[in-house]
Amino acid sequence: MMEPISASAMAHAAKEMAVREIPKEATETGLKESVLSEQLDIIKNNSLESLEAQDEAFSQRLKEYKTQVEINYEMGDFREKNVFSELKENYPEKDGYKIFPERYLCDKEGKIVRDTVSREARRIDFLIGTDREIMKSIEVTSEKAPKEMQLAKEERIREQGGNYIRLPETGELIIFPSNIKTEIWRRA
Numbered sequence: 001m002m003e004p005i006s007a008s009a010m011a012h013a014a015k016e017m018a019v020r021e022i023p024k025e026a027t028e029t030g031l032k033e034s035v036l037s038e039q040l041d042i043i044k045n046n047s048l049e050s051l052e053a054q055d056e057a058f059s060q061r062l063k064e065y066k067t068q069v070e071i072n073y074e075m076g077d078f079r080e081k082n083v084f085s086e087l088k089e090n091y092p093e094k095d096g097y098k099i100f101p102e103r104y105l106c107d108k109e110g111k112i113v114r115d116t117v118s119r120e121a122r123r124i125d126f127l128i129g130t131d132r133e134i135m136k137s138i139e140v141t142s143e144k145a146p147k148e149m150q151l152a153k154e155e156r157i158r159e160q161g162g163n164y165i166r167l168p169e170t171g172e173l174i175i176f177p178s179n180i181k182t183e184i185w186r187r188a
Contacts, residue, residue: 116160117153125138137176137182
């Protein structure tokens, strides 16, 4: 039974192979010396330990990125909850208003319409209206997030017939009038 090779032994063997000359036959068979030289330089100049350190640094950056994505998601959720509370105050149900959070744009058959460019659907953060009509459309975002592409996608979907939303309680469709444009509400 063979014993496992240690990481330092593998790095030493790789360096030994790297310092050997490129055989003449290899260059005559069409392999480029410059490509092989580059690969050999990488092996010569990078020990297994340094490659492991680079991998660890990359893993750390990936964790930090994931953490930032999670933070952005949580902040977005926090902003939406605050705006929802604000909307309930300004558009109380006792006065006949309804707030419809996260509604997809549908066609007249109730099918979610996808943008022909991005192949994505559009879910609007908040629609305000009654059981019969939409009066306001709101997208909640951070203070600096660009929303031009998202609004352009919405416009294309609406041009394709995505001018309805489905009521969550009844499943009925109500029209999202073309004169109602989505407002961007920016929050910290």
